[in-house]
Amino acid sequence: MPKLKLTYFDIHGGRAEPARLAMYIGGVAFEDDRISFQDFGAKRSGYPFKRVPLFVIDDVELSQGNTINRYVGKLAGLYPTDALQAAYCDEVMDAVEDIISQQGVTMFMKDEAQKKAAREALADGPIAIYLEHLQKMLDARGGEYFADGRLTVADLKVMVWVRGLRSGILDYVPTDLPDKLAPKLVEHLDRVLGHPKVDEYYARF
Numbered sequence: 001m002p003k004l005k006l007t008y009f010d011i012h013g014g015r016a017e018p019a020r021l022a023m024y025i026g027g028v029a030f031e032d033d034r035i036s037f038q039d040f041g042a043k044r045s046g047y048p049f050k051r052v053p054l055f056v057i058d059d060v061e062l063s064q065g066n067t068i069n070r071y072v073g074k075l076a077g078l079y080p081t082d083a084l085q086a087a088y089c090d091e092v093m094d095a096v097e098d099i100i101s102q103q104g105v106t107m108f109m110k111d112e113a114q115k116k117a118a119r120e121a122l123a124d125g126p127i128a129i130y131l132e133h134l135q136k137m138l139d140a141r142g143g144e145y146f147a148d149g150r151l152t153v154a155d156l157k158v159m160v161w162v163r164g165l166r167s168g169i170l171d172y173v174p175t176d177l178p179d180k181l182a183p184k185l186v187e188h189l190d191r192v193l194g195h196p197k198v199d200e201y202y203a204r205f
């Protein structure tokens, strides 16, 4: 088994949380390298594309959250082997990546009025569209999980996003948006959080 190290911010949520959770659920040993925002400033020039997450497999570097999710999903038994189910899984993870990238643009806005306008526009437009369409996809795939009829890394990626929205981490985005627009995603969130290992993870970290 190669030596695995995942570097990301010491926060709840974000792009590395699905991979952290997947390895925790699957009992995959890894070094959970949590950095502060201050450390990031000093170290970023050494990271691929000057961004995190960074995953190191022995001495091989991997960037891109969803690439890491697929890799650890395979190790943890949380990624489908069937080609179509794997595509369903990828489609959902890429959709969530789209919307978190749009949210990410607002993170560094210094002007509060500009940030407010951008976040309100996101809530009324793209976030609403992604919530509603992901709910449709969940329905189309049986209503419980996004692929393979069981928990996969796609469920972890959606759960982390919806949990973040409801937590109020994005000022000016109403925390009840998922409940109003996509109640089945909130049921899905509770289903995933009810997994014994996910429950254990959030009790520990």
Ligand SMILES: N[C@@H](CCC(=O)N[C@@H](CS)C(=O)NCC(=O)O)C(=O)O
Binding pocket: 014, 015, 050, 051, 052, 053, 063, 064, 065, 066, 097, 104
């Ligand atoms: N496409 C990359 C995006 C990585 C990314 O933007 N990471 C953020 C943290 S979640 C970051 O490092 N941002 C620093 C910056 O934009 O300067 C992925 O999917 O991992």
